Amino acid sequence: MTIHLYGASFSTCTRRVAAVAKEVGVEYVLHPIDFAKGEHKAPAFIEHQPFGQIPYIVDDANDNFELYESRAIARYLVNQYGAKSGLIPTDAKKLAKFEQAASIEASNFDAHAATVAFEKLFAPMKGLTTNEENLQKHLAQLHAKLDAYEVILGKSKYLGGDEITLADIFHLPYGYVLTKSGFADTLVNEKRPNVTRQEL
Incomplete structure (x- = not known):
């Protein structure tokens, strides 16, 4: 197909x-x-x-x-x-955990990662000036969110449980962009071993 x-x-x-x-x-x-x-x-x-x-x-x-x-x-x-x-579980409890993880990605990761990516990469590509205040604000928020990720990933292998789901894959595009933006080392390091294990 x-x-x-x-x-x-x-x-x-x-x-x-x-x-x-x-x-x-x-x-x-x-x-x-x-x-x-x-x-x-x-x-x-x-x-x-x-x-x-x-x-x-x-x-x-x-x-x-x-x-x-x-x-x-x-x-x-x-x-x-x-x-x-298995990317979308069928078991009710596992499905609920997947939906929770998917919501976390959309609400707590994407919004801040998208703004960081825009200010650092996409704004200059469009001939716009990076808004440093906005960049730092969302970078700080992203740090705070990843601290929560560290707690979650200390209890399970992946964000939605011990098996990979769509929620984990949803992170890939902005994870890649954050790496290209030069922020990966500040976001993923020895201070967050469980997040580091996921390799943004």
């Missing part, structure tokens, strides 16, 4: 979908969206993604099913093609 992924290679949300597709063995064709030309705001794009954001997919193996929002796409790929992967 092959899905059509409409996004951009630099996009963390597109990378999130690509990582999950790879994990469950689904091939995809990337259809690059040119932000410089405003393709994501063009009427033809808005027909598929009304918010004008990336990515969205079309699954031609499943009646051309369309879906947007990267985490929703990830859940769909696992449920449709990777149910045996």
Whole structure:
């Protein structure tokens, strides 16, 4: 099976979908969206993604099913093609722990990591000046959140339990960007051995 992924290679949300597709063995064709030309705001794009954001997919193996929002796409790929992967548990308690971990990623990691990445990498790429105050504010928040991660990962191997789930994979795109931004060593070090074990 092959899905059509409409996004951009630099996009963390597109990378999130690509990582999950790879994990469950689904091939995809990337259809690059040119932000410089405003393709994501063009009427033809808005027909598929009304918010004008990336990515969205079309699954031609499943009646051309369309879906947007990267985490929703990830859940769909696992449920449709990777149910045996265990990335979304079926046991009620394990599922609840997975959903808790997924919520932690979206609420406590993504918002701060995204802002750090924007201020450090994406703003300069767009010709904007980094807002140092905003950068330091969200970097401090990220430090505080990772202190909580340290506690959680001291009790289980992964964020949602002792088996890897989608919640862990959801961290990969911004984990990579934080590394490229030069913050990995300050966030992941001997002071947080359990977080370090996960290798952001």
